[in-house]
Amino acid sequence: MRNHAIATALALALAAGAAVQAETLTIYTYDSFAAEWGPGPAVVAGFKAVCGCDVALVSAGDGAELLARLRLEGARSPADVVLGLDTNLMARAAATGLFAPHGLMLPALDLPIAWDDALFVPYDWGWFAFVHDRALPNPPDSFEALIASELSILIQDPRSSTPGLGLVYWIEAAHPGRAAEIWAGLAPRIVTVTAGWSEAYGLFLQGEADMVLSYTTSPAYHLIAEDDDTKVAAAFAEGHYLQVEVAGIPAAAPNPGLARDFLEFLLGAEVQAILPTTNWMYPAITPTEGLPQGFETLMIPDTTLHFPPEEAAAIRDRAIATWRDALAR
Structure with missing residues (x-):
């Protein structure tokens, strides 16, 4: 009986571990964001450390190509987050019906324009x-x-x-x-x-x-x-x-809760502090210590x-x- 109980507990633990391992956040983004010299690797490492999940960063060309790929895949897309659209593409992206409201209460943003959008979260500009x-x-x-x-x-x-x-x-x-x-x-x-x-x-x-x-x-x-x-x-x-760059959650995202967690992380101090010297843009929220020297x-x-x-x-x-x-x- 004791051996049976141990075997059962081990099986349950392995199943639980497999379930956690199976939860993968898939992010569609543009080439320079995903590049080894871009912000992607550091952003992924930081989020994995807090989410306990895996992250797949999928490079899909440049910004406009992201929307084209999502439109082609439609509801079959594995993307949980699309990162790299901008204000010039937002209305077109919204009109596809392929994005869901992010549902987040955004912090105060340091943008040259006012921001109030239910679908897209700005992260740099x-x-x-x-x-x-x-x-x-x-x-x-x-x-x-x-x-x-x-x-x-x-x-x-x-x-x-x-x-x-x-x-x-x-x-x-x-x-x-x-x-x-x-x-x-x-x-x-x-x-x-x-x-x-x-x-x-x-x-x-x-x-x-x-x-x-x-x-x-x-x-x-x-x-x-x-x-x-x-x-x-x-x-x-x-x-x-x-240009204001934005991220959004596809309506068919396999992991919408994890996607919302990522968008919150994207606006957090850790990511906003690294964007100026990895994506070489102004962050949506100026770090407490200010912008980098230079x-x-x-x-x-x-x-x-x-x-x-x-x-x-x-x-x-x-x-x-x-x-x-x-x-x-």
């Missing part, structure tokens, strides 16, 4: 900018100055990349009614259009172009991680377009440009068609 070498003679201070120059640029595809889409909206917001004209002028400056940010920035670092579409915070990486102050962001007189050197735009999610969704197709037609000529 930044301004788009063209990054160049400090030694570049006469860097442009506007889109028109860039057009008038002989400089070469690298950009991303707005159909797959959130920075690429951000540039489309930046031009629409900075030059209402003149987007086609601006794109026609920029077309000769464009060396190539990449699917995502990583490819474009890598080509820039290899010397393939004078400037690359990135963020005002990108020079912080070179300064802090490489002790290199040779990269700067060009300040444009029209202002710079804002961020005070970054260019701060005089004007923030931004379309609310619904307006961004309404003009998206037209804006992308304007971009496509200009580059096809």
Whole structure:
């Protein structure tokens, strides 16, 4: 009887252990977040330490590709969290019906815009900018100055990349009614259009172009991680377009409770403190100790440009068609 009891207890313990081991949080995110040099590994390690679960970080291209993949998979998707959409994609994502309310009471956020959304939780933000070498003679201070120059640029595809889409909206917001004209002028400056940010920035670092579409915070990486102050962001007189990155829970998430725990963790002090020097963006909540040394050197735009999610969704197709037609000529 005693041996039977021991065997039964052991079987129950093994079954319980298997059940715990089987609980895996699956996070869909973009390439640079999941990269070994991105925030993904540290965020996963930190959450695993508090959740007692396993975490699968699935890289699915760039931000816009995340939504495309989720739409393709629909209710069959194994994703518990989609991390890496932004305000330009939020209304489109919400319209799919594939996201559930997060149900969280969010803490006070340090964003340039007010935030009240039931589906998506912001975790970091930044301004788009063209990054160049400090030694570049006469860097442009506007889109028109860039057009008038002989400089070469690298950009991303707005159909797959959130920075690429951000540039489309930046031009629409900075030059209402003149987007086609601006794109026609920029077309000769464009060396190539990449699917995502990583490819474009890598080509820039290899010397393939004078400037690359990135963020005002990108020079912080070179300064802090490489002790290199040779990269700067060009300040444009029209202002710079804002990106707020968000995470959401699919309606068909296998582990919705665990997903909500992760979103709370994402806004916690541990993650918010590492995002500036891993994702190289401003955190949604400024750490108590402030931003890392080096961020005070970054260019701060005089004007923030931004379309609310619904307006961004309404003009998206037209804006992308304007971009496509200009580059096809």
